[in-house]
Amino acid sequence: MHTSWLTAEQYAQLSTQVQGAFIAPLPAFETLLISGPDNRKYLQGQTTCDLDQLQPENFLRGAHCDAKGKMWSQFHLVSDGEQLVVLAFRDELNASAAQWKKFGVFSKVSFASGQQHYAVFGIGGSDSEKLIKQLGFSVPAPGTLSRKPNAILLGLADDHFMLLIAQAEAQPLMQQPLPFAAPTLWLAQHIQHGFSYLEQALIGAFVPQMLNLQALDAISFTKGCYIGQETVARLKYRGGNKRAAYILTAQTDEVPAAGTDIEVQLGENWRRSGQVVNAANINNRLWLIAVLPNDTTPADSLRLSSDSAPALSLQPLPYSIN
Missing domain, CATH: 2.40.30.160 (Elongation Factor Tu (Ef-tu); domain 3)
Known part of the structure; x- marks a missing residue:
């Protein structure tokens, strides 16, 4: 675990026994920030998703493949102003980032790790809508997202969400009296919804x-x-x-x-x-x-x-x- 917003002591105290709605820090999920005038055009030729369908109110699921169609990664893609944010499990994000950077030298595009910009949380469980409203978001339908300053909430499925929040706000969030849970609880729900990621x-x-x-x-x-x-x-x-x-x-x-x-x-x-x-x-x-x-x-x-x-x-x- 390499993160400035979650201490080892906080992580050790997280439990899988939380009942109902919960919020779980996901330090193994990270972001890649892609900037430059060609960022959409570049990713359009690199990924399975259609960048023309990416709007401020939605996100895209996609995959990045090698020339034989085998996946380097699968990910969620969000627009944040002119910048694109790729959200994925650390192993697969690193694999794709290495390939994108290698070929990105031929386009007007730049890459930066989002590790110092965003913290990632998972939200789920029954009655998660109440928790989401408590956090100040409207509840996004599956495939859409909800925004507030310095935070983006992705609706993956019913009662299953991912939260991107600015690093500076992640530490105060961890101090709030919220139903924090171990990542395992969210990952089990991820599997139950038929989602996966590449280790x-x-x-x-x-x-x-x-x-x-x-x-x-x-x-x-x-x-x-x-x-x-x-x-x-x-x-x-x-x-x-x-x-x-x-x-x-x-x-x-x-x-x-x-x-x-x-x-x-x-x-x-x-x-x-x-x-x-x-x-x-x-x-x-x-x-x-x-x-x-x-x-x-x-x-x-x-x-x-x-x-x-x-x-x-x-x-x-x-x-x-x-």
Whole structure:
């Protein structure tokens, strides 16, 4: 944890036992600030989302791929005046930033870490609308955002939000009598909504459709060319993608690392079927989002590839991937 707005003592006191609405600091999520007259044009040729659709009142989900269509990152994109703000998990943001900076020398665009500008929080839980109003925001519908001076609130889904707030205001916020919770509580909810992010072990491993980004409005199939576009479009129009992201649960105290294998039972044998993408454990209930064959059904017997090999139960996705 490398942050000036959250102390180690504050972090250690955060709990997963908060009931109802909560606010959780997310120090592993960071921002990249992209400036310059070509910033929108540049990202339009680099990402799966359509920058022409980005307005002050909304945000975009998108992915950044290599030439083969494999993802460096998936992210949320916000406009802040003439500046663009990319919000993502630290590992994937660093991977994309390195690539964007490498090729950005040919455009009128500049990049700066947002780590000293913004702190990131997650808000969720039942009755989160009351907490949001207490913080002085109107409640944004999914896909939209709410602003107040030095702060932006993104509506990811019902009762699931991300807050960008100026560093100078993050420390006073942490002193308020609010229902602060551990990041794990928000991350478990993130998984339950069918969202994911890329940790270091899986950067460059998946095309966007393998993480259901077409179902999350993170891919524009009408915007024109971008890096990796040929592969992404071919999977839509010609088929061929055989994998998708699924939500799984288990009763265990384990928290598997990204990339851990998931196995399926075939007769008396077990064989590798997929990989863990993200995991969170609340009170010995493990929540996973994992990439599996897209014909996986609840009838399949699945387990985590670990010493205890807990059985995994497939949960319904909150959206259609067909």
